Structure formats: structure tokens, C-alpha cells
Amino acid sequence: MDEREERAVRSRNTAGKRQNTKRTRPRGRTGEPEDIQTGRERRPASGRRRKSSRARRRQRNMLIRIILLVLVILTAVGGLIFWRRYGSSDERANLEQYYGMTDPDDLAVVVNNQVIGKADNGEYGAGGRMIDGQAYIEYSVLHDFVNKRFYWDANENILLYTLPDGSVSVSAESKEYTEINDTKSEEYVILKTDGTTAYVALDFVKKYTDMEYKEYQKPNRVMIVNEFGKTTTAVMKRDSEVRFQGGVKSPILTEVKKSEKVTVIEDEDGWKKVRTSDGFIGYVKTNALKHIKEETIASDFQEPVYHGIQKEHKLNMAWHNVENTTANAYVSEMIAPTRGLTTIAPTWFHIADTQGNINSIADAEYVNAAHQASLEVWAVLRDFHGGINSAEETYEVLSYTSKRTNLIDQVIASALANGIDGINLDFELISAECGEHYVQFVRELSVKCHQNGLVFSVDNYVPMPYNTFYDFNEQAVFADYVVIMGYDEHVEGSYEAGSVASYGYVKDGIENALKAVPKEKLINAIPLYTRLWFESPKTESELAAEAGTEAANYPNKVTSTALGMEEAQQKLREAGVEAVWDKQARQNYAQWEADGGTYKIWLEDEKSLKEKLELIQSHDLAGVAEWRLGWEDPAVWDLILQYVS
Numbered sequence: 001m002d003e004r005e006e007r008a009v010r011s012r013n014t015a016g017k018r019q020n021t022k023r024t025r026p027r028g029r030t031g032e033p034e035d036i037q038t039g040r041e042r043r044p045a046s047g048r049r050r051k052s053s054r055a056r057r058r059q060r061n062m063l064i065r066i067i068l069l070v071l072v073i074l075t076a077v078g079g080l081i082f083w084r085r086y087g088s089s090d091e092r093a094n095l096e097q098y099y100g101m102t103d104p105d106d107l108a109v110v111v112n113n114q115v116i117g118k119a120d121n122g123e124y125g126a127g128g129r130m131i132d133g134q135a136y137i138e139y140s141v142l143h144d145f146v147n148k149r150f151y152w153d154a155n156e157n158i159l160l161y162t163l164p165d166g167s168v169s170v171s172a173e174s175k176e177y178t179e180i181n182d183t184k185s186e187e188y189v190i191l192k193t194d195g196t197t198a199y200v201a202l203d204f205v206k207k208y209t210d211m212e213y214k215e216y217q218k219p220n221r222v223m224i225v226n227e228f229g230k231t232t233t234a235v236m237k238r239d240s241e242v243r244f245q246g247g248v249k250s251p252i253l254t255e256v257k258k259s260e261k262v263t264v265i266e267d268e269d270g271w272k273k274v275r276t277s278d279g280f281i282g283y284v285k286t287n288a289l290k291h292i293k294e295e296t297i298a299s300d301f302q303e304p305v306y307h308g309i310q311k312e313h314k315l316n317m318a319w320h321n322v323e324n325t326t327a328n329a330y331v332s333e334m335i336a337p338t339r340g341l342t343t344i345a346p347t348w349f350h351i352a353d354t355q356g357n358i359n360s361i362a363d364a365e366y367v368n369a370a371h372q373a374s375l376e377v378w379a380v381l382r383d384f385h386g387g388i389n390s391a392e393e394t395y396e397v398l399s400y401t402s403k404r405t406n407l408i409d410q411v412i413a414s415a416l417a418n419g420i421d422g423i424n425l426d427f428e429l430i431s432a433e434c435g436e437h438y439v440q441f442v443r444e445l446s447v448k449c450h451q452n453g454l455v456f457s458v459d460n461y462v463p464m465p466y467n468t469f470y471d472f473n474e475q476a477v478f479a480d481y482v483v484i485m486g487y488d489e490h491v492e493g494s495y496e497a498g499s500v501a502s503y504g505y506v507k508d509g510i511e512n513a514l515k516a517v518p519k520e521k522l523i524n525a526i527p528l529y530t531r532l533w534f535e536s537p538k539t540e541s542e543l544a545a546e547a548g549t550e551a552a553n554y555p556n557k558v559t560s561t562a563l564g565m566e567e568a569q570q571k572l573r574e575a576g577v578e579a580v581w582d583k584q585a586r587q588n589y590a591q592w593e594a595d596g597g598t599y600k601i602w603l604e605d606e607k608s609l610k611e612k613l614e615l616i617q618s619h620d621l622a623g624v625a626e627w628r629l630g631w632e633d634p635a636v637w638d639l640i641l642q643y644v645s
Contacts, residue, residue, distance in 0.1 A: 315623030350386025422455030435469025
């Protein structure tokens, strides 16, 4: 075999081996020796597996990172939500808004535990002004929150303050003032006005007021304290924020430092309302306070003493309704049946017009006759039945200082001229608007009476929420005696029939009056009359005419007539009926049908008056008064004498 043939044979053998290899590999199984021993031929499969493993690891790691990122985001969002809901806010309150300040010259006023700018929906504004470097308080704030004895006459631009022996008087835009009869002055204008608004210098107010005050800046404010006695204080454990309301989200008013003292006002769910020393009122956390205790704050201010006239005996005063000069001549006849009477009060003085002039039927002979019977005469001054006869007219008189002065001077002059012992004030046409003018009139008339040795007493309705402007507290200071008219529970214009003076009505009247008036000054008046009521069903036309009014709530038309005690008994005899005891009213009661309707009467008799007199005695009042002389059953005088002597 030559060389070419030999190469051809090798070539064929080699090709056969290659061919056999290609045929057997697809049929081979993993793990067979051929598969294991193929050397370079297994690398591609192993590489693919390594690449697949790395991809899976990358995917797993990516998923973990995504999950962690989501958790971080959720944690952050949750933390943010939690913080927003429960975390402390660093928002600062608008202090100008908080204090009610709207003008650069405004002076914010805080009185005790009250931010004036927040009182009554901002009616008072900031409460004060800074004028030429001087702190001023607005008059309504002064009157309502600091010292109500100051009185501003807007009609005549006069500021008054009543002292025991006279008045302090200041004209607007003046540094001078009059104290009783002395002219004095200050280095500042005492009273500034802006339109109808008056501002009083705080330094001047302090001369006549039991108060302390301090001024602060940023914003301009003044902290006034005029309530002394027991108060609750605390000390700060740590630096803390004072917030507008209780809660960490409420805006911050100010900061208080550790160890700073605050006044505690009230508790509120883990927070305490406090007053800082520099005039912020807000809330701090309860756990930020320590040494909570009660303290007594004292003052060395000397209050003026208003001396009056007090009788050593119990008073028994009867009003004598005198309508003309002729009636004065019958005084001896009127007092003859009485026993135990100490005082007679004739209705002599009436306001004649809106200038403060009076109509007088005072009579010196009447006074002499009363004195001979050992009776004092307290002449009655009225704002009705004799000249003016409306609340508007009374307001017109009392709201001017000059008219009040004219009225007082005439009354005092007539009293002295006729030997009268006292003045009994009976003003029943006072509106809420007129309240402060009426009280100032009481002060001024009281001082004039006492300067002239006259007893001064004031008549009042039974105290009710709607007549608080009669101000029993001030009356108790200035009047010698405060009389409550324990009757007129139901009056001529009432929509329904009822008692003139039921037991509960009288009892409540006495007890409510005693909250302001000491028993030594309080007199309860009893009625010597009753009302006979007549009820009849309203017609459809009458109901239609009253539609939308309070009267429409009552189905019956009601009229009444005032009767004296003996006359009332005569009506029962004529009707042929007997009264029965009403346990609730503690009066004898009767009713009967006649004249197309129903008559009703709650009697005032010895039995009903005994119930009222026992109330007077049990409360140890200064005495009793009766309306009116001549309407009584003479037997009642012995009854009254048993309880008031």
C-alpha cells in the first residue's frame, strides 16, 4: 500500500469515529460515562446553569430590596401620619387676633382670668388703647370687668365716681378733676374720647379701685388683677409651651420657663388652663406642673365706707296711695285702725317731665299728724302716675347727669321743707338699657339723702333673671333699706289667672334677694289686696287676631279687678261660694261660673298673710311693708304685730 492509499485509509477511519460520536451523544443519558468524560463538550451546559443561578440571585436580591424599600416607605408614611396626628405642633398663634387687636394703638386687656378680646364674641375689642405712652381702658370694659362704680355720661361727656360724701367728676380731654369739692389734676389726660367711645387712664382708675396691673409689650397688653383671696397656683417643672387650647396640635401662645409660677384656672383632660404672669391664658400639660397649691392673695387697698341710717327696731311700713292734695287730710283717719305701724309712705313725688322736674303734693301738716302718731314719713318718688309714664321717658331723664341732679335737688328741697324723714324710691319703668343710669341715680340720691339726714329706701320687683339690672348688690351698699314687692306674681295684663303672691313666689323672692342684700336691710312687702279674675273662651276672630303672638297660646280671655281684703270676702258671699285651702299657693281659693265664664280668686286673708309673715320672721328680715293702706282687714294689724315688732 503506497503512501496515498495509507493516508486515505486513515482519513476514512477518522471520519467514521467522528460520525459515530455525533450519532451516540443524542442517545446518551445524563450520568453515563460518556457524558461525564466528554471534557470540553460539557462546559456549555454548566455555564448556562451558572448564568441561570446568578439571574435568580439577582432577582431575589432585587425583590428583597424592593420589599425593604416598601417597608421603609410605609414606616416613613406611618410615622408621618402618627406625627401629624399625635406629634407636637410648632405653629405660633396670631397674638393680635388672640387679643382682639385691630389697630396699632390697641392695648390688649386681660382681667383676672379673662382675655377681654375674647369676651362676648369680641364685642369689647382689645379693651384698651395706648395714647401718648399712657395706658387707657375702654369704659365698657372698666364698668363690666374692673369697677362698675365708674359711670360715663355720654350725653354730657362726664365721668363720675360716687364716694360716700360726694362724687369724683372728670370732663373729657382734661387733666383736671373734682373730688367732692376739691379741684385736683394729673400729669396726663384722664379721659379720652373717640366718637362715642370713652377711654379712662388706668393710673386714674387705680386711685379708686382695688386692683393691680402691669404693662407688657409685643404685643402691647396690660394684666389687671382685681380679685383677691384664695387662688390656685403652680410651678413649672420644665420649660413648656402654653397653647391656645388643650392639645399638642393647638397653636403656641408663649413659652414658660422652668420654675416660673402660674395661676391654675381649671382642669381639662391631662391639661390645665393657666394664666401666666404676663397676661397669657392658655393650656399646659398637667405633668409639666408641680407644687399645685391654694394661696391667698391679699390687698392693702382701703375701700370707701358708705355709711347709712339703720333703725334699732323692726320696720312696719305701709304705703299710702295719695292721689291729690285733698287725700292728705285723711291721714289720721287712715292710720287710726293700725297697730304696730312704724312708718307711712305717701306717694307724693312724681317726675313731671323729661327735664327732671317734679310734681309734689307733699304736705307738712300730714307729716305733723304722722309724727304725733309716732310714725316716720318716707315720701315716695315715682316714675309713673303723675307726669311721665313710659320707660323711654324715664331713660331720657336718668341718662343725663344734669337732669338727675335737678330731680334730686328738688326732691331733697321739698323733703326738708316739709319735715319728711326719708325718701322711698319706687321706679318701675326701668329698661335694661337704662339700668346703669338708674343705679347711678340710686347712688347720687343716696348720698344726698344721707347728707341731709334722710333715710333712703328703694322698692324693687321680686328678683328675676330678667331684672338683674336693678343691681341689688349696689343697692345694698347705698340704700338704707331694700324693699322687695312680694306680690304682682300675676298682674292686670297677665295672660292667665293666678295668685298675686303665692307662698313659693314670696319664698323664692326673699331667698334670692338675700344673696345680695343683708337681712338687716331687707324688707319684704305683702299685699293687702287680691285680684278677682274672669275667664271666658276666646272667639275665633279673637284667636285669629292674636295669631303669632304669645297671647295666642292661651285659649281664654282674662280680665281682673284688684279688691281689698273685705271687698273680696263680700264677693264670695254674693256668689254663694266658700273658699278652700290651696296647699301649694298656701291661700284660700274659690271659683264659680257666671256671666258666661269663670270667676277665680286666690284670697289674701289672715291665713295667707300668716304664711308670709312666718317667712319674714324665720329669715330675720328688717321688717315688713304693706300695699296698700286702707285695703286691709283691720284684724291683720294684730297679726303683723305678732311677727314684726
